[in-house]
Amino acid sequence: MNATTSIAATALSTGATALSALKFITCGSVDDGKSTLIGRLLVDTKAVLQDHLAGVQRQGETDLALLTDGLSAEREQGITIDVAYRYFNTEDRKFIIGDAPGHEQYTRNMVTAASSADAAVVLVDATKLDWKNAALELLPQTRRHSLLCHLLRVPSIVFAINKLDAVEDSCLAFAHISAALNSFAAAAEIPVKAIVPISALKGWNVVEAGHSENPDWCNYTGPTLLQILEQLPSTPAEVEQPFAFPVQWVEKFSASSDTSQGRRVFWGRVATGQVAVGQEIRILPSGQTATVAQVLDHARNPKNVLAGNSAGITLDREVDVSRGDWLLAPGQFEASREISATVAWMDDEPLVAGRVYWALHGHRWVKAKVKRIVHKLDINTLAEEDATELPPNAIGHVELALQEAIATRPYTQSRSLGALVLVDTASHKTSAAVLVR
Amino acid sequence: MNSQANPHHLSNTHLDALEEETIFILREVAAVFERPTLLFSGGKDSLVLLKCAEKAFGAKNVATGSGGIPYPLLMIDTGHNFHEVTDFRDFRAQELGAELIVRNVEDSMKRGTVRLAHPGESRNVHQSVTLLEAIEEFRFDALIGGARRDEEKARAKERIFSHRDSFGQWQPKAQRPELWTLFNTRLQPGEHFRVFPISNWTELDVWQYIEREKIALPSLYYTHKREVVERKGLLVPVTELTPLKAGETAELRDVRFRTVGDITCTCPVDSFAATAADIVIETLAADVSERGATRMDDKTSEASMEKRKKDGYF
Numbered sequence: 068m069n070a071t072t073s074i075a076a077t078a079l080s081t082g083a084t085a086l087s088a089l090k091f092i093t094c095g096s097v098d099d100g101k102s103t104l105i106g107r108l109l110v111d112t113k114a115v116l117q118d119h120l121a122g123v124q125r126q127g128e129t130d131l132a133l134l135t136d137g138l139s140a141e142r143e144q145g146i147t148i149d150v151a152y153r154y155f156n157t158e159d160r161k162f163i164i165g166d167a168p169g170h171e172q173y174t175r176n177m178v179t180a181a182s183s184a185d186a187a188v189v190l191v192d193a194t195k196l197d198w199k200n201a202a203l204e205l206l207p208q209t210r211r212h213s214l215l216c217h218l219l220r221v222p223s224i225v226f227a228i229n230k231l232d233a234v235e236d237s238c239l240a241f242a243h244i245s246a247a248l249n250s251f252a253a254a255a256e257i258p259v260k261a262i263v264p265i266s267a268l269k270g271w272n273v274v275e276a277g278h279s280e281n282p283d284w285c286n287y288t289g290p291t292l293l294q295i296l297e298q299l300p301s302t303p304a305e306v307e308q309p310f311a312f313p314v315q316w317v318e319k320f321s322a323s324s325d326t327s328q329g330r331r332v333f334w335g336r337v338a339t340g341q342v343a344v345g346q347e348i349r350i351l352p353s354g355q356t357a358t359v360a361q362v363l364d365h366a367r368n369p370k371n372v373l374a375g376n377s378a379g380i381t382l383d384r385e386v387d388v389s390r391g392d393w394l395l396a397p398g399q400f401e402a403s404r405e406i407s408a409t410v411a412w413m414d415d416e417p418l419v420a421g422r423v424y425w426a427l428h429g430h431r432w433v434k435a436k437v438k439r440i441v442h443k444l445d446i447n448t449l450a451e452e453d454a455t456e457l458p459p460n461a462i463g464h465v466e467l468a469l470q471e472a473i474a475t476r477p478y479t480q481s482r483s484l485g486a487l488v489l490v491d492t493a494s495h496k497t498s499a500a501v502l503v504r
Numbered sequence: 505m506n507s508q509a510n511p512h513h514l515s516n517t518h519l520d521a522l523e524e525e526t527i528f529i530l531r532e533v534a535a536v537f538e539r540p541t542l543l544f545s546g547g548k549d550s551l552v553l554l555k556c557a558e559k560a561f562g563a564k565n566v567a568t569g570s571g572g573i574p575y576p577l578l579m580i581d582t583g584h585n586f587h588e589v590t591d592f593r594d595f596r597a598q599e600l601g602a603e604l605i606v607r608n609v610e611d612s613m614k615r616g617t618v619r620l621a622h623p624g625e626s627r628n629v630h631q632s633v634t635l636l637e638a639i640e641e642f643r644f645d646a647l648i649g650g651a652r653r654d655e656e657k658a659r660a661k662e663r664i665f666s667h668r669d670s671f672g673q674w675q676p677k678a679q680r681p682e683l684w685t686l687f688n689t690r691l692q693p694g695e696h697f698r699v700f701p702i703s704n705w706t707e708l709d710v711w712q713y714i715e716r717e718k719i720a721l722p723s724l725y726y727t728h729k730r731e732v733v734e735r736k737g738l739l740v741p742v743t744e745l746t747p748l749k750a751g752e753t754a755e756l757r758d759v760r761f762r763t764v765g766d767i768t769c770t771c772p773v774d775s776f777a778a779t780a781a782d783i784v785i786e787t788l789a790a791d792v793s794e795r796g797a798t799r800m801d802d803k804t805s806e807a808s809m810e811k812r813k814k815d816g817y818f
Binding site for chain 1: 517518521523524527528531532534535559560561562570653654657660661676677679680681682683684685686688690691692703704706708790791792
């Protein structure tokens with residue numbers, strides 16, 4: 068057992084903190100060193116095991132990028148095609164990396180990874196920028212990835228300026244690029260958690276601080292990237308909002324004569340707010356009301372349940388409730404058959420106005436017709452343009468007409484009530500991520 | 505339990521989240537599919553799955569027939585499994601009142617749908633054929649399995665709800681995006697889903713959960729004395745199916761299995777770990793992966809798992 072693992076073993080068995088795992092994604096374009104950064108995090112935290120490391124030796128050198136590209140097509144082409152999930156832990160925390168591809172043609176995979184991330188590390192390649200210029204321009208990819216993460220409400224965004232070992236004056240480059248990132252983020256209203264100089268290739272400031280000959284490399288004395296990640300919050304559950312609960316599964320006790328516990332339990336995950344015995348609820352779409360008779364937690368113990376967790380709910384009366392229905396706090400939600408939304412288009416076929424799709428909201432499927440494409444967004448600036456169709460990987464504003472009314476909230480207020488997916492009725496492909504406006 | 509008395513504060517927060525996610529997925533399968541089944545081998549990952557299913561669905565009430573896991577358990581048996589594991593599988597299924605379906609690779613061999621290249625060939629890879637035959641026989645539309653993304657690079661790419669075409673094939677380039685927790689589970693006739701509720705668990709998480717929940721396992725997982733022979737850095741158990749070769753001598757060593765599967769391709773590791781807590785410490789210190797230390801069949805090529813999954817393997 069080496070020193071690091073024995074420390075980790077001690078911390079895990081004594082328990083130093085109670086932070087939940089951090090799910091983060093890495094963004095950056097093809098050669099910005101994304102796979103190398105992930106490889107570096109995994110190797111320097113001792114998460115890569117000997118047999119996996121042996122698999123990525125090429126002519127005696129370790130190619131960190133090869134650790135993450137798992138499909139044969141990816142190794143053939145030297146690029147990342149699909150999202151992969153990686154796991155590592157330090158003494159303080161467990162981490163899940165959503166490793167999303169950088170190519171513009173795989174925007175859908177980045178959107179997928181960002182939809183459930185707590186944080187995003189946006190990689191900036193210093194060598195591709197005019198770093199001597201105090202008024203340098205950022206690359207479109209940097210703007211695009213940051214804007215997408217912000218649009219999807221990834222709670223924490225961190226910029227990692229990479230390859231600073233490969234520029235002549237790393238201090239000047241770090242200062243100029245940081246300034247450009249700060250002014251871009253301010254203009255786009257993106258809150259930035261940190262900007263950190265790194266060399267993923269050499270391992271500087273990723274897990275280990277600075278490097279031996281130059282402890283305050285780039286005049287940076289802040290925490291390493293890993294130390295920053297260790298402290299970032301997980302996505303807070305939407306507890307403060309009114310109660311909303313999509314019914315996932317109805318457990319029937321048809322053979323039981325015991326009705327005192329309620330004849331049916333409605334299971335699902337509390338989307339927002341919380342649920343307790345005695346609470347009044349309204350059922351959508353039927354509009355009936357009832358009182359909560361019993362609440363079970365995810366493992367069937369009686370308990371009040373907060374947003375983000377599974378609950379089993381029984382009601383005080385026999386009412387018609389099935390999978391896909393919503394139990395809601397009365398008077399708090401308006402249901403509508405019209406939705407204005409931002410869509411990230413994922414299908415290989417373009418989106419054309421007039422087509423009908425399936426829409427999934429919570430556990431409810433309804434037919435949705437695209438009435439109008441309002442705008443297509445310039446993916447690099449989020450500026451609005453006129454458009455008659457949305458090509459694959461485009462983002463735009465649309466108006467949807469629904470077959471039945473659903474209760475939503477704007478995505479900026481609620482990630483769970485404001486999100487839908489569209490599914491092609493013929494191919495069954497997931498065609499779009501929908502963010503309610 | 506107060507937090508000071510709790511020796512696993514960090515892992516508990518994380519384990520609770522993993523358990524929650526797994527239960528959510530198990531219920532989703534129960535709600536959405538008409539003929540789901542849970543792949544149950546008696547191994548540690550499937551025992552963890554079963555524990556979560558027990559929490560999700562409660563115990564079966566024998567008097568009323570209500571409650572219990574709302575889908576049958578399915579085992580594809582190569583006929584080369586350790587009896588300690590299959591005995592445990594039968595015991596656990598009976599204890600839960602769950603229906604257990606076993607389908608045998610040997611029956612596929614009798615039917616002629618499985619042909620071995622030579623009599624000593626591992627039957628492990630041929631499980632795919634028997635599995636696809638069982639899917640057709642029972643018209644299963646969802647098969648829940650205990651695979652984890654940390655096991656292997658191709659698995660790291662796979663969705664939790666993994667769509668399979670009518671030949672049971674995985675198409676890695678045409679995977680459905682998995683956004684938020686909105687799972688697109690729509691199927692065309694003849695297609696099915698493979699569902700992996702413990703995708704996000706690591707080997708360490710599994711052992712911490714086994715320790716916390718006091719999950720009983722087949723004895724092979726803990727240290728025991730066994731006759732083994734070293735081949736290409738692996739410890740090969742000396743059994744009727746894997747006998748000594750000419751010139752080899754068996755050694756009696758203290759070993760345990762990190763993974764249990766087909767006898768012809770599963771190897772133990774040196775270990776004195778007698779409890780789940782011992783194994784948690786060993787897992788933290790391990791410098792070889794679960795598969796790297798124990799599987800003879802994964803080493804053939806860099807893409808062997810990906811290739812097998814495209815052919816319908818779990």
